[in-house]
Amino acid sequence: MAQPSDMSDVSAAGLDPAEALALLAWQIEAGADEALDAAPIDRFALAAEPAPARRSAPAAEPAAPALMTAAVLPPPLATPAGPPPGAVTGDGNAYRAAQAAQSLEELRAALESFEGCPLKATATNLVFADGNPAARVMLVGEAPGGDEDRVGRPFVGVSGQLLDRMLAAVGLDRTQVYITNVIFWRPPGNRTPTPAEVAACLPFVERHIELVGPELLILVGNAAAKTLLLRNEGITRIRGKWFEYQSAGMSRPVPTLPIYHPAYLLRAPAQKRDAWRDLLQIRERLDHRP
Template sequence: MVPPIDIPSAAAADLDPAEALALLVWQIEAGADEAIEAAAIDRFATAPEPAPARKAPSAAEPAMAPLRAPAPLVSPIMTPAAGPAGANGDGNAYRAAQAAQSLSELRAALESFDGCPLKATATNLVFADGNPRARVMLVGEAPGADEDRIGRPFVGVSGQLLDRMLAAIGLDRTSVYITNTIFWRPPGNRTPTPAETAACLPFVERHIELVAPEVLVLAGNAAAKTLLLRNEGITRIHGRWFDYQSAGMSRPVPTMPIYHPAYLLRSAGQKRDAWRDLLLIRDRLDGRA
């Protein structure tokens, strides 16, 4: 520690503010880090006051019950009624989704579901498009502005590219069933929050169970991470086959993550890899893989 310079009170009073500030800055730069009083204080001579004696409770004044630790907070998604622990979002969503025995019932359940705050800001529920009896089911991330306005997934610019990608391997919306992991548009097309994804997840899982596709295609990083529970990004797992199986499925579904069409619009250099991925899907459908 560098002690500060001792300036008499009278001299200090004569300093104007600029001089006082300059002197203070100089002392700090010199290493002064403590103010010293003019008179020394013997802190050992100052004993702390004794704590007041504890008063014994009288017969008319019963003893206070001992404090107990507060009960732990329990998330509703971890309660037994919520379905498989943590995997299916809110318990009410899980029960509503599992009660649906058809796609029309699942859509009705979503229309009456208020557990996702995105519903309050969206124009339309974006449920699905295509053929529900198709061999291929494709799951994207979330609706955009065009999808929100029309009420169908993949109808904007990225949807037009998706149609061309499907056509390249002999598919179209009569031979593919399309949905998203989020059923309402996030404001400003922002990334859905984990809570919003968790709220929709039971309906996504039930959606796949009811369609029971032969091949599941996950378009983009969000869909792949949500349904495959993988930490790797889409650049590492695209073009690889995985098995997807929810609790309500009797068999796993061969699942292929691919680049999202919106990403390909921004990164044209990845279209070569996207084409290879599409060929692998075609080979699986034709029994060659």
């Protein structure tokens, strides 16, 4: 939503400053927090304009007799069920750029120069990671939201505050975990990332996990679990179950646990009991591993 450039613009729109401020606050609350044009467009006026007359299409000619019958056509190729666990997807340039990074600093620099994900053009900041890269636990969420986009760090908004409390309940904080997402730029309006956007970022996510080398990998939410475990089941069916994750560049598999996303727990607080059980599993694994 474009903001008035000065008070004369507000007066010309027939609004006093207080009304204009209230309208702007309502738009932001509704999710319209990005300007798409320099000036507002009256869509109702455009809809009232008569549509241009359409030329009628010429009558279709009778179809020619088929020269081949279905019996002699080759059968369609089978659609692959999906890549095996740990397979690298996305375009070759992303894969080469990710694999060339030999440190987290180089991986971040590669992402800053990467132009293969269209979300970069609409985001304010690259949201790379937060926490301790030497920690035993690595958490991977879905994508940055508005707060994360402004700050440039993952899980800093309301969901992040709940995540901090969840970690604290089992004796962990951000000095003892490392946090990132499967998407490094905020999708407009906090929408769900598309499969193409996930595929564009995936080589960097896989390399991110390889460079950190965590003892435990925690997948926060449905998108992270489906992306890295290549599972079709939803998070409610696989949360609390341990899996093994291993990409092509890893020498050993990593014990991996999907858990509910804090944003989901804010909408469905009754699920916090299951979330607590999952957190206890993480604590138990940490306590019983050397």
